[in-house]
Amino acid sequence: MKLSGEDLLLGKILKGLPDSKDLVLGPGDDCAVVRIKSGLLLLKTDCLVENIHFLRKEDPKRAGWKALCRPLSDIAAMGGKPLHALITLFSPPELDPAYWEEFYKGIRKAARKFGVTIAGGEMSRQPCGLAVSVALTGSVSKRFAPRSGGSSGDVLFVTGELGGSLAGHHLDFVPRLKEGQWLTTSGFANAMMDLSDGLGSDLPRLARASGCGFDVHLDRIPLRRGSDVQAGLTDGEDYELLFAVSPNKSSQLVQKWKSAFPRVRLTDIGTLNGTGSAPQNWPGGWDHFTVVRTTRLGQRSREPAGKPRRQRGGQ
Amino acid sequence: MKLSGEDLLLGKILKGLPDSKDLVLGPGDDCAVVRIKSGLLLLKTDCLVENIHFLRKEDPKRAGWKALCRPLSDIAAMGGKPLHALITLFSPPELDPAYWEEFYKGIRKAARKFGVTIAGGEMSRQPCGLAVSVALTGSVSKRFAPRSGGSSGDVLFVTGELGGSLAGHHLDFVPRLKEGQWLTTSGFANAMMDLSDGLGSDLPRLARASGCGFDVHLDRIPLRRGSDVQAGLTDGEDYELLFAVSPNKSSQLVQKWKSAFPRVRLTDIGTLNGTGSAPQNWPGGWDHFTVVRTTRLGQRSREPAGKPRRQRGGQ
Numbered sequence: 001m002k003l004s005g006e007d008l009l010l011g012k013i014l015k016g017l018p019d020s021k022d023l024v025l026g027p028g029d030d031c032a033v034v035r036i037k038s039g040l041l042l043l044k045t046d047c048l049v050e051n052i053h054f055l056r057k058e059d060p061k062r063a064g065w066k067a068l069c070r071p072l073s074d075i076a077a078m079g080g081k082p083l084h085a086l087i088t089l090f091s092p093p094e095l096d097p098a099y100w101e102e103f104y105k106g107i108r109k110a111a112r113k114f115g116v117t118i119a120g121g122e123m124s125r126q127p128c129g130l131a132v133s134v135a136l137t138g139s140v141s142k143r144f145a146p147r148s149g150g151s152s153g154d155v156l157f158v159t160g161e162l163g164g165s166l167a168g169h170h171l172d173f174v175p176r177l178k179e180g181q182w183l184t185t186s187g188f189a190n191a192m193m194d195l196s197d198g199l200g201s202d203l204p205r206l207a208r209a210s211g212c213g214f215d216v217h218l219d220r221i222p223l224r225r226g227s228d229v230q231a232g233l234t235d236g237e238d239y240e241l242l243f244a245v246s247p248n249k250s251s252q253l254v255q256k257w258k259s260a261f262p263r264v265r266l267t268d269i270g271t272l273n274g275t276g277s278a279p280q281n282w283p284g285g286w287d288h289f290t291v292v293r294t295t296r297l298g299q300r301s302r303e304p305a306g307k308p309r310r311q312r313g314g315q
Numbered sequence: 316m317k318l319s320g321e322d323l324l325l326g327k328i329l330k331g332l333p334d335s336k337d338l339v340l341g342p343g344d345d346c347a348v349v350r351i352k353s354g355l356l357l358l359k360t361d362c363l364v365e366n367i368h369f370l371r372k373e374d375p376k377r378a379g380w381k382a383l384c385r386p387l388s389d390i391a392a393m394g395g396k397p398l399h400a401l402i403t404l405f406s407p408p409e410l411d412p413a414y415w416e417e418f419y420k421g422i423r424k425a426a427r428k429f430g431v432t433i434a435g436g437e438m439s440r441q442p443c444g445l446a447v448s449v450a451l452t453g454s455v456s457k458r459f460a461p462r463s464g465g466s467s468g469d470v471l472f473v474t475g476e477l478g479g480s481l482a483g484h485h486l487d488f489v490p491r492l493k494e495g496q497w498l499t500t501s502g503f504a505n506a507m508m509d510l511s512d513g514l515g516s517d518l519p520r521l522a523r524a525s526g527c528g529f530d531v532h533l534d535r536i537p538l539r540r541g542s543d544v545q546a547g548l549t550d551g552e553d554y555e556l557l558f559a560v561s562p563n564k565s566s567q568l569v570q571k572w573k574s575a576f577p578r579v580r581l582t583d584i585g586t587l588n589g590t591g592s593a594p595q596n597w598p599g600g601w602d603h604f605t606v607v608r609t610t611r612l613g614q615r616s617r618e619p620a621g622k623p624r625r626q627r628g629g630q
Contacts, residue, residue: 024355025461028462029461029508030359030390030392031357031390031392031393031395031453031455032357032359033355033357033358033455033459033461034356034358035354035355035356036353036356038351039350039351040339040348040349040350040351041348041349041350041351041356042347043347043349043399043401043434043450043452044346044347044401044435045360045402045403045435045437045450047403047437047439047448049405049439049440052440052442053439074345075345075346078344078345078346080346086358086359086360088360088361088362090362090446120359122360122362124367124368125364126364126444126446127367128443129441129442129443129444131441133360133362133403133448133450135360135401135448137356137358138346140348144348146340146344146348147344147345192345193345194345209343
């Protein structure tokens, strides 16, 4: 009996996936069937589009790693533990199937590292270009930190460094799963999100969901080498955590963080306030449907060293 | 505080979705959070690509209906009950947002009809064209019917009629959820799948998974008006159920079906056999990666009326 091209390729790339006790029915049927415990389930879908999130000439293994790690970063922002993934490949028919085999090596590497069960995969022809869509499930305790959990006065923290992701970080980043779990189970994070579009547009989302405005010390924003404040705010694809902590807990957090994650930078960048609006001249970050950013922190000029501007909300 | 274009559009199209008790955290956060009971969970992802599964000039409401109903047809094939959906829209930036608002009307209509909670939505720019990816969860009893559940001697049935879907059925079909649930809870279906690529390529998948070959009476294949056998086998997008029933249960099934689903045609088309291979000259159905079908039932010539060919497996 002859296997069709799609069946053959899927069979090949889905072969050798790590076994999982809770996977009752894996790739190859109409649906995946998984065994699940009562409680809260996280659901997330995320996509990777050629020429937006990756280039075809880039290493497909790294692009595959990124495809799974992007939604894992969202699971991290909820303090969750990833469980299952379903992966849809949109492929031009002329593309060498070897591309997807390499791509899947990156997916498998991330799946192994972060304990994700690949429960299913699908493929569709798309004449115009490559795209990948990943759907994830995860488990989470009742103490998850939604974007809406912040209050006026909460201290804002970010992990790691921001800006300049396009130089490589966007293909190799490690989703902050451990940090996210620690921040929610310890009760430090009231509100949390991952930074994918850039602090400039992501922070307003968290503040708005929490019914707050915010103050940010621009000179405190932790920057990747070679990045300026504008880049740190608007480049996007940082995949770091942004979270809000009650003011009476913030110094305790800083202390405990050092021993829990000695190699991960943690920075207090400002506070949520009661104004319910963004600081004047706050730069919008990357937005897929806004080609020209309406507000800019100067024409992408370098922020003069030693002359930080403090942005105040509600003015 | 200014909302970006993507946030605004998503806010608009995700507004007014039916409430759901089990939706703890809906659209707008990093992940959706849903409350879930212990047991088996179905996971399915499916995509719709412009110029493959729909045309831009077609009614976006019907395309939206199809986007949700396609993976619902897979849930049906497991005998499952759909629970949650996450929907990813890939959109060229120049597309009028009104398109997606109309598209979502079709999604909402299907969600209401089949009891699906839209738990999240996402949007990405895709310069080259429209696509949609839908991820679904569902619940299912232990008595689900995987493709691999068939045995030699089982009788093969299909619901409804096959062929000619492109004339309209592919945009308006009703996923066989009730029928699928009935077939599994009643214990009739040993193996089941939905027909999306055409009986010609889907039946070999079910047979192969069950370790069987098959015999099909080509003259019995139920055809949509205007379709011939070739169309019934290879057009695809039928979204009917194909299932295998133990021979000692098949006449009981036919009887009970008539009172359970008096308006849905049920046809015995053949049997699984022990050969483990497809009949000679069995036509391959639609495959995304096979441009030229390698085996054909003649050069798409009309099958002469009154001269049915019985295909035998393993020859």
